[in-house]
Amino acid sequence: MKNLKVAKILNEIADLLELKDVEFKPRAYRKAAISVKSLSKDIEEVKEEGKLKELPGIGENIAKKIEELINTGSLKYYEDLKKEFPIDFESLLAVEGLGPKTIKILYKKLSIKNLDDLERAAKKHKIRELGGLGKKTEEKILANIKFARKKKERNLLGYIIPISENLRNELKKSKFVDKVEITGSIRRKKETIRDIDLLVITKKPEKIMDFFTNYDGVIRVVTKGKSKSTVKLKEDIQSDLRVIERKSFGAALMYFTGSKEFNVEMRSVAIKKGLKLNEYGLFKDGKQKVGKTEEEIFQRLGMTYIEPELRENGGEIEAALEGKIPKLIGYNELKGDLQMHSKWSDGSHTIEEMAKAAKGLGHDYIAITDHTDTLRIAKGMDEKTIRKQMKEIEEVDERIEGLTVLKGVEVNIDSEGKLDIKDKVLKNLDVVVASIHSGFRQGKEKLTKRIISAMDNENVDIIAHPTGRKIQERAGYDLDFEKVFEKSIETNTFLEINSYPNRLDLNDINVKRALEFGCKLVINTDSHSIEHLRYLNLGIATARRGWATKDNIINALPIKKLLKLLS
DNA sequence: GCCGTTTTCGGCCCGACTGTTTTCAGTCG
Numbered sequence: 001m002k003n004l005k006v007a008k009i010l011n012e013i014a015d016l017l018e019l020k021d022v023e024f025k026p027r028a029y030r031k032a033a034i035s036v037k038s039l040s041k042d043i044e045e046v047k048e049e050g051k052l053k054e055l056p057g058i059g060e061n062i063a064k065k066i067e068e069l070i071n072t073g074s075l076k077y078y079e080d081l082k083k084e085f086p087i088d089f090e091s092l093l094a095v096e097g098l099g100p101k102t103i104k105i106l107y108k109k110l111s112i113k114n115l116d117d118l119e120r121a122a123k124k125h126k127i128r129e130l131g132g133l134g135k136k137t138e139e140k141i142l143a144n145i146k147f148a149r150k151k152k153e154r155n156l157l158g159y160i161i162p163i164s165e166n167l168r169n170e171l172k173k174s175k176f177v178d179k180v181e182i183t184g185s186i187r188r189k190k191e192t193i194r195d196i197d198l199l200v201i202t203k204k205p206e207k208i209m210d211f212f213t214n215y216d217g218v219i220r221v222v223t224k225g226k227s228k229s230t231v232k233l234k235e236d237i238q239s240d241l242r243v244i245e246r247k248s249f250g251a252a253l254m255y256f257t258g259s260k261e262f263n264v265e266m267r268s269v270a271i272k273k274g275l276k277l278n279e280y281g282l283f284k285d286g287k288q289k290v291g292k293t294e295e296e297i298f299q300r301l302g303m304t305y306i307e308p309e310l311r312e313n314g315g316e317i318e319a320a321l322e323g324k325i326p327k328l329i330g331y332n333e334l335k336g337d338l339q340m341h342s343k344w345s346d347g348s349h350t351i352e353e354m355a356k357a358a359k360g361l362g363h364d365y366i367a368i369t370d371h372t373d374t375l376r377i378a379k380g381m382d383e384k385t386i387r388k389q390m391k392e393i394e395e396v397d398e399r400i401e402g403l404t405v406l407k408g409v410e411v412n413i414d415s416e417g418k419l420d421i422k423d424k425v426l427k428n429l430d431v432v433v434a435s436i437h438s439g440f441r442q443g444k445e446k447l448t449k450r451i452i453s454a455m456d457n458e459n460v461d462i463i464a465h466p467t468g469r470k471i472q473e474r475a476g477y478d479l480d481f482e483k484v485f486e487k488s489i490e491t492n493t494f495l496e497i498n499s500y501p502n503r504l505d506l507n508d509i510n511v512k513r514a515l516e517f518g519c520k521l522v523i524n525t526d527s528h529s530i531e532h533l534r535y536l537n538l539g540i541a542t543a544r545r546g547w548a549t550k551d552n553i554i555n556a557l558p559i560k561k562l563l564k565l566l567s
Numbered sequence: 568g569c570c571g572t573t574t575t576c577g578g579c580c581c582g583a584c585t586g587t588t589t590t591c592a593g594t595c596g
Binding site: 022023024025026027028029031032056057058059060061062096097098099100101102131132133134136137140184195197223224225226227228229230240242255256258260263264265266267268270271272273274276277278279280 | 568569570571572573578579580581582583584585586587588592593594595596
């Protein structure tokens with residue numbers, strides 16, 4: 001059973017316990033769920049090793065439940081809870097304004113089990129007749145049902161960043177804004193984003209709230225208060241804005257950046273030190289000690305600074321208390337990009353256009369890696385075409401000063417693990433990227449074999465988008481990661497962090513896992529046009545979320561050292 | 568149900584906004 005599946009069931013147990021008004025246990029189950037989700041190993045392996053109880057938030061009881069779940073494929077405790085409340089809790093919770101308490105009342109009094117029941121009851125005005133719920137609540141429920149019905153999609157980080165930056169720039173136009181910062185999961189660079197969180201310093205909160213809620217891109221005002229407002233933007237994304245005084249800016253920035261679990265844990269750390277942490281600062285006996293910057297809060301708590309990308313309560317707080325947070329790779333530390341396409345296959349720009357754009361971004365080197373033979377859909381090149389293209393790459397390389405253009409290909413790994421271009425051609429190229437483009441359903445063993453057999457080819461330098469996942473489209477194929485990691489080290493073949501917004505593959509969790517194993521990685525954009533080159537930052541963000549330092553990433557190396565490594 | 572630089576028992580993050588139960592509970596982040 002997969003980690004995500006186990007985590008999901010633990011979370012559902014927490015939901016159901018909340019329905020039952022059980023205190024504290026829901027939090028324990030949620031904590032355990034996060035622990036499983038952020039695990040860099042296979043949960044089944046941890047179970048085999050008998051080390052479930054060593055995971056944070058997992059004790060005697062939850063460990064037993066996870067064991068039962070893995071061994072039998074089901075869990076009696078969970079099934080019994082579900083029988084007690086045979087309702088579609090997940091969809092009902094998705095209705096804005098409905099929480100466990102209200103859902104329970106609706107079920108007990110009106111037998112509402114799902115969105116259809118809810119809609120019928122609201123239309124017949126049954127809800128306003130209940131004690132405690134009125135006309136407004138009923139109207140709000142009715143209005144929000146259609147939003148809950150829509151598949152609640154999170155949005156890709158790469159597409160949300162420009163929207164959030166626009167919004168920030170709009171706010172900057174107000175003369176009442178002293179400072180504005182994008183916070184929330186965007187600042188943590190999570191791969192998908194639900195809403196855009198903004199923090200503003202101002203002396204005139206009311207003016208800012210008016211400005212924000214009246215902004216052109218707003219289609220609906222959800223809530224509006226003195227210090228906090230929520231709106232829906234025309235892109236169908238929610239945006240929260242919070243205003244704060246300067247003396248509390250750091251505390252608010254930390255609070256609003258999250259994650260929620262990180263905040264909870266940080267506040268516990270404060271309590272243990274006799275302090276209180278909230279969005280206004282760090283307090284002792286009711287007096288603010290610090291709060292203007294995040295740095296001083298971490299320092300006062302005896303911790304080193306934790307970069308936003310790490311703030312998931314996945315071990316970073318403990319590490320910071322011990323001063324063991326690594327220095328993450330910086331956003332300006334990559335020297336080049338080793339996977340991109342041109343018009344020679346399915347790219348939109350010429351080699352020269354790609355090279356000039358890359359130089360404009362400050363790269364020292366790039367590799368042109370067009371598709372090969374069998375990938376007809378992408379105009380894959382045969383061996384003769386590759387030789388012709390090599391000449392053009394050499395010419396561009398000479399023409400453009402200050403940028404090295406490397407000769408490469410992205411070869412296809414076939415269903416048996418063989419490559420579609422002969423070794424005698426591959427050995428003349430600077431960079432050989434190999435990847436799987438079909439046969440995703442072959443199963444773990446076969447797919448692992450295919451990748452490993454490609455890695456065994458001495459000409460192959462990089463395995464691109466190693467798990468083939470596409471965010472919100474398809475899960476990555478299941479690989480035996482330990483074998484792949486071992487082979488990566490043995491053969492000096494580097495796994496890619498693909499920066500394309502819907503790939504980010506390897507993902508943050510697998511990056512961490514690979515690094516713990518001792519692998520080195522490469523961050524590439526897989527650009528198919530010059531506009532894609534800027535996505536490199538998304539790959540770097542993913543690396544940082546996986547705790548990567550500069551030393552872990554081969555394209556942070558200068559060209560000479562890189563070529564030596566690839567030779 | 569978990570956990571320990573107060574603790575193996577007794578705690579478990581904190582505040583803003585909304586609607587409605589005129590003093591607060593529920594929801595959200």
